[in-house]
Amino acid sequence: MKTAFRQSRRQFLRRSGIALGSVGLARFGPWRAAASAPQSTDARMLALRRAVVDSPVGVGLHRARVFTEVFQQRERDPWIVRKAAALREYLATVPLYLREHDGFAGAISETPGALPLLVELGLGECGIYTSERPERQGYLQGRVPDDIRTYWMNRNMWGRYRTEILGHAPYAKADEVPRELDYKFISNQGHLSPRYSDLLRGGLAGIQAQVRQRRAGNLTAEQRAFLDAAELSLEGVAAWARRYGEFLGGEARRTSDTGRAAELREMARIAGKVASAPPETFREALQLIWFVHQAIHLEGHGYSCTPDRLDQLLLPFYEADRRAGRIDDAAVVRLTENFVLKMYDNSFWGPEHHLTQGFVVGGSTPDGRDQTNRLSWLMLEAATNLALPEPLIWVRWHSQIDEKFFDFALTRLSRTTCFPMWWNDRVVPEGLMALGVDRADAFNYVPVGCNELGIPGQLYYNPGAHVGYLPAIEAALTGGKGYKNQWKPQGPLPAPAELATFDAFTAAVGAHIRTEVKRTYDHSMRVLRAQMQWGQTPFTSCFFDGCLAQARDLTQGTKYNILSTGGIAFANAVDCLASVREVVYEKKQATLAEVAAACAANFKGHERLRARLLAAPKHGNDDPRIDDLIRLVERLRDEPVKAICRDPRDGSPFGNSHVVRSGAVKQGQVTPATPDGRLAGTPVANSVAVCAGQERGGPTATLNSVCKLNAAQSWQSAYQVNIRFQAGMIADETQRAKLRAMLHVYFERGGQELQINVVDSATLRAAQKNPEQFRDLVVRIAGFSEFFVNLTPAMQEEIIARTEHI
C-alpha cells in the first residue's frame, strides 16, 4: 500500500486546497495577533501545544488491521463479542508513544496525529477518513489496503445494512463502495457524555466487578454476549493502562533529563495504579478519565464526546490534594491545559471536521444554587489559555451565576475569540423535561458536540429525522418539482397557481416538510436498526444507566433516548415566507411562478423582484410583523414530527435541533437562490438568529428575535446563535458590564444558547493577508471552531460577513 498519509497539519491544509491567502505585509502590529495567542505560563505546555498544532496528520492503520484479523478469526461469535475482542487485541498490541512534555498517557492511534479507521462500521470518506480524490478539500489522502477494503465491503455495518436491511445486492468489488457515507457509518454515533462518577469511586476494577455481579442469575444469550463483550473490553483497557505503566517506566530509564525521568516514573506509577484501583488524586483521576475517554473514542464514539462535568466531578480530588499539600492551583492549570491538549491532539480529522469534543464548567442545581467552584475558575482559565479550536468550552449560565465568574468568563473571549460559549440553565432543563427527563437529571445536562445535549451516563442523543425548510419552500413554489424540474413530486402537491392565499402556500410548504420528515425518519430508523445490530459499543455502555443493570448495549437504550430532528436555515425559511407573503400575497408585485422563475435564474434579469423580496421584513430585527412566521415555521415542523416520529425502542417523543456545523457555507453552496433574495451558492443563515447581512437593529434586536423562538418546547435538542463583537467590548470593563447585562436579559427571556465571536473584521482581513502572523487566531464557525487561517476562502468570507457590533 502507499503510505502517503504523513504530512504536517499545515502542509495538509495547503495541499488539500485550503488557501492560506497571499503573504503580504501585515497592516497591524503584533498586538493584534497577540489577541488570541496562547497564554500558558508553563513553557512545557506551550511547547507541547506548538508540537500538537504543527503535528503531522494522517491515518493510522493498526486498528483497521487488528479489527480485520479478529473479526476474521471470530466469525462465529456474536458481533458485539467480536468487536470487544478486537478492541482488546488492539489495546494489547498497539505501539505506544508519548509526546515530549506530555503528562498524560493514552492516544487514539499508534503515531502522533494519526487517526484510526473504524472499518467495522464503514469505509467511505465523508470528509473524514481517506480519499482518493486529490481535488477534494480537507480530506486526508491515501488508500486503505485492498485486502481490508475487500474483507469489509459486504461485512461491516454499511455492507450489512445495505444487503440485510435495504435488500441491495452485495458489492462485487470494494471500489463499488460509495465514497460518501452517512457519518453514522464511519463513526459510531457519538453525541454523548459518559458518567465517570462510578469510575472514579471504584476504578476500572469496580466497573469490572459490576459486570461480574451481573452475571448471577438467568441470562439470555444476548445478555451473556453483552456481558462477555463488556468484560473483554474492560480487560483490554486495564491491560492497555498497565502496558503504559511499563512503557513509561522504560521511557524514564531512557531519558537523560532527570526532571522528566521523575515525572515519567510518576506517570508510570499512576498508569499502573489506575489500571485497576480507583484514583486518589486530581492527577490520577484525570489520567483514568483520559484512558477511558480515549478508549471510548477507540471503540467508536469519537464524535462529540463530553467527559462528564469535570469541575464538579473532580472537586473532591482537588480539595483532598489541597488539604494534603499535594497540589497548588498552578499545577491544576497545567494539568488541565495538558488534558485539553490531549483532547485536541486526538481529535483532528480535517479542517472542517474536528470531533467537536467539549468541556463544560459551571451550572446550577435544580433548586437554583450556583455550582461554580474553584475548579470551574481554574479549569476555565486553563482551557482558554491555549487558544485552541477544540475542545469547545462551555459555561452554563443561570440567574444566580457568580457575577465575578461571569465577568471572568467573558474576559476569556479576548484570548480565545470565541470561548466560552453559553448555555442557559433556565431553558435547557425545561426542554429536556418536556421530553420526559426528570428534573434532577435535566439539571445535570452537558452540551455534546456542536450544540446537542447530553446528560452524563443517562442521555443518548441521536439524529432521527431531517427537516429541509428550504427544499420545502422550493417544492411549494414549483408544485413539488423543484426549480430545475429535478424532483419527482412526492405525493400530491398543488400547482403554484392554485395557491390563492398565503395560508394555502404555507400548507403546501407544510405538506412537503411532512413528506420529508416521514422519509428521513424511516431512513434513520433503518440506520438505528443497523446500529443496534452492528454498531454496539459495550465498553461505552458500562458508563450509561441501565446498560449493565439490564445487560444490554447502549444502542438498545439507556435511561433517556432522545431522538431528534435536525434542520438547517431556519432563519432563511422565516425570511422566505415573509418575502412571499409581502411580495406575492400582500403587495401582489409578483406571482409564485415568477418568484420561482427568478430563483431558478438566480435573479438574473429579475433584479427588481429580488430587491422587493429583500425589502420584506427579515428575521433577527425584532420586527413584530413576522413574529407569527417564526411560530408558523416551528409549527410546520412540530406537527408532523409529533405525528410521525417516535423512538421505536421506548416510544419517547422526538426533540428538535438546528444543526449547521460548517453547513452554513457548505449547504449554501449547493442551495439555489431562495425567495428571501439570497443568491445561489451564498451561505445560508449560520444560526437561528439572523441571515448574513440582514441584521439592521443591533444585538438587542437580534436577541429579542431569538427569544421569540419557543426554545423549551420547540428546540429541546438545541439551536445555536452566533453574534460578533469588536474586541473593545470585552477589553473595556464598562462595556463588558453592558454585555453582561445584555446576556442576563437574553437568558432570562428564554434564549437557550449563545456563542460570541470577539474579533473585528480588520483583524480577519489582516489574517487573510498574512496568515503566518495570525496562525493562532480561532474563530467560531457554527457548530465548531477552527483556526481562521485553516478555513477555506469561502468560509473566511462568511465569517467576515457576519454582522459585527461596535
Add this chain to the structure above:
Amino acid sequence: MGKGTTFDLQRFSIHDGPGIRTTVFLKGCPLRCWWCSNPESISPKPQLSYLAARCIGCDACLQVCQPGAITKLSSGPVAIDRAKCTDCGDCAAVCDPKALELVGREVDVDAVMEIVLRDRDYYARSGGGLTLSGGEPLLQPEFAEMLLHAAKNHGLHTCVETSGYAGWEILDRLRLAVDLWLFDYKETDPHRHARFTGRERATVVQRLQQLHDAGAPILLRCPIIPECNARPDHLDGIAALARRLPRLHGVELLPYFDLWRGKLDRFGLKTELPATVRPPSRATVKAWNDYLRERGVRLVAT
C-alpha cells in the same frame, strides 16, 4: 401634535450615556460644525440619500422624478443632480433596492416609544435608557419634551445630547425630565468657535452655566478634532471650565473619527473640514486624557 422629525434610531447604543440605551436622532441643528458626523442631521427637512452601489438600473425613479433631477449613467446606475432635486422623495418611494431613500421622517411619540420600549429589560439591567441626540434635539422642544416624559412615565433613564444652543426656557422646561445632560463643548476660543460651528460661543457657555447652577447633572462631552480644536489652549479651556462647574458629572473626550465622510456623497453635501484631518492615534488620545487628568479633570467614559 406629538410628532417630530427623526433621521435615525439606534438600539444598543453603548457610547451615549450609561448602560445600554436607545438613541433617537432628531433632525435639524442650528450649528454647522465642520466635523459633524451626522451631516444629514443639520437640515430640519427630509433629505434624499443615494447609494449608487445599490442601484440595479431599473429606471423606476426616472419615471417619477418631476424636476428631472435624475439621469441615467451609461455605466448602469443613475445620477442625482442635487441642484434640481427638491428632496420630495417620489423616487425613493419607487426604489425597491433602497438605493434612494428619504432620510428624515415625521414620526409620532408613540411609534418611537414602541420601539424604545422593546429594550426596556436591557435598560433596567444595565442602568441604561433613552438618549435624545441629533441634530440638536432642542430644536424640536415639544417633541423632545414629549419623548422624555413618555420615557420617564415608563421609568426609563433619560439623556439629552445637546450643543446647548437654545433658549434657556427650553432647557429649563426639559430639565425635570432629563437624568443626564450630555453637553457638547466644542471650542474655547470664541473666534474659532464661530468659525468651526457657525455660532457664537457665549450662548453655549451661558446655557452650560445656567444648567449647572440649576442643579442639572451634566456630562461635558468634548469632540477633539486634529487641526481644529486639538490644541493645548483648548484642553486648558476645558480644564478651566470644569473647575468652574464643581457639580459637573465629569468630562468625556470624543476623539475625531472619520467614518462619516462617506455620507457626504450619499447626501450630496460638502464639508469645510480639511481632507488632511485624520483620526488621532490611541497614543494621542491617551495623551489628551492624561493632560486633562493631570489638571484635575474627572474623566468619564460611557
